[in-house]
Structure formats: structure tokens, C-alpha cells
Amino acid sequence: MHVDWTALGEVTAVSIAVTVGVVVVFALGVLGVSQVEAAREKDAGGTHALGFAQAGLCFLACAAIVAYGIYLIVPQFH
DSSP states (O other): OOOOHHHHHHHHHHHHHHHHHHHHHHHHHHHHHHHHHHHHHTTTTOOOHHHHHHHHHHHHHHHHHHHHHHHHHGGGGG
């Protein structure tokens, strides 16, 4: 049995990079939600549109990345 170590290393590097990327994007989404909550507490009911936009885009990006990963794994989707 022959193991292609270069391909294994590439798969490992890409999976680690994507994992770190998803975690960072999710953390930015949580930061956006916390900005909205801080604005609500400070302004007594005001909204922070930038925080909503940041959170929405980040969570949408995370969902898209996860959906693409599931698409790649499940052969019935091809």
C-alpha cells in the first residue's frame, strides 16, 4: 500500500485553514451580536445596524461553508 504523503498534507492543511476560518468568521458574528446588545443597553432600545449586518453576513457565510462541505461529502447531491 502506497500513501501519497503530499496529498495527505494538503488535505490536512486545507482542513485546518478552513476550520480556523470558520471559527474566526463565527466569532466576528458573535462580536456583531454583542455590539447590538451593547447598543441596546446604552441607548435604551436603540439598534445598531452595523452590528446586525456584520452578524447576519458572518452567520450566513458560516452556514454556506457548512452547506458546501456537506454537499462535497454526500454523494447523492452530485
